[in-house]
Amino acid sequence: MIALVDCNNFYASCERAFDPTLKDKPVIVLSNNDGCVIARSDEAKALGIKMAQPAHMINELLKANNVQVFSSNYTLYGDMSKRVHTILRTFVERIEVYSIDECFLDLSNYPYQDLTTLALTIRNTVIQQTGIPVSVGIGSTKTLAKMANRYAKKKKKEVGVHYAKTKEEVEEMLAFAEVGDVWGIGRQHEKFLLQNGFNTALDLAKAPEEWVRKNMTVVSQRMLNELRGVSCIKWEDLPANRKNICTSRSFGSLVTSKSVIKQAIAAHTAACAMKLRKERSCAKRLHVFIRTNPFRGKDSQYFASRDIELPVATNSSSELIKYAMKGLELIFEPGYNYQKAGVIVLDLIPETQIQLGLFDKRDRQKEKQLMMALDKTNKAFGKDIVRYGVHDYGNEWALKRDHLSKSYTTRLDQLVQIKK
């Protein structure tokens, strides 16, 4: 058996964990630039606030209902997530961290009868030690564990856990879910399935496998088997090495100046390079892109990108920035209101497998030492105080984060004070 532990309204719950006055109040967390809603407490959901809704479209609603608004604070959420994992590891030997707020637990060493008790204990422990409420769903496959988790959240809210043991219980659970609620069914497939008369997850589970394979994809076929209790999605014990790394941001306000975009691209490239070094990987290819704001119908639109092959795989900030600047030169067009810029590093290989070019003149050993010193310094200060070739680092393109909470768990100067 497999359990899926999912933190309820994770980002909103993190904010709430450090401010008891937020209890029972509507709380939302916004995406970068305070753009869209990306987490909602139950109270906020009850007000009809939708996921991914642009914040500027609901200003009135927020004000009228005294909704507590937060800018996203990923340092805090990342740290809270680790704390939850640590607790989960005390219960089972094998967990798979699926996302920042979800973990699969391997329950094969536990007796079937006790699983509900185990789930309840896990739930109580996590909330007691972190303040984060979680839901636990148990099933014979990952997909069924997902479905059970959804059921626990929607139908057994007070209990918070669900284990569909018998065939009848599984069918009841699947009949309770819309076909679009199934893990792996997105907008397109949902539409297609509804058109063909499959309304619930149970309808889908009874669909002919051949038909699914023919009209959808092998991914859907796997999902179908998972719904029927046949495991098809393998266990990922260790996080796989990433295949590409992307750093991109919308600007706080529209940008026209090339030099400002240069700064942004340089900073994004440096961020990618740092992520590479952290994983001990090097990139053989780099991709730079810039674009205007597609929502501004009045503006002329421009989307451009460039792929650059690197002569030698690298994770050096300065080298990557050099190529990123070249790429930007090739795509930048004056006269547009730019909204976003980004960098992707691709074709990643382990640091140990670099093939030096025949005419390579760089002193890579020296450069490596420099990068190590840079990472160490920035880590010690908790922010990027040493930066690469990015001058005039103003706030012209800085993120908007008007409602940022403190780094309660990662900065000594921002600890919660119990008593003054």
Place this chain on the structure above:
DNA sequence: TCTGGGGTCCTAGGACCC
């Protein structure tokens, strides 16, 4: 005024080879 960011996997079709 104001609409996120970071990933994976699969597939179809083109290029290329013998």
Place this chain on the structure above:
DNA sequence: TCTGGGGTCCTAGGACCC
């Protein structure tokens, strides 16, 4: 008049996830 067949590799784009 008749114009092969089979295979691999790569890439862009779609669909999906959180």
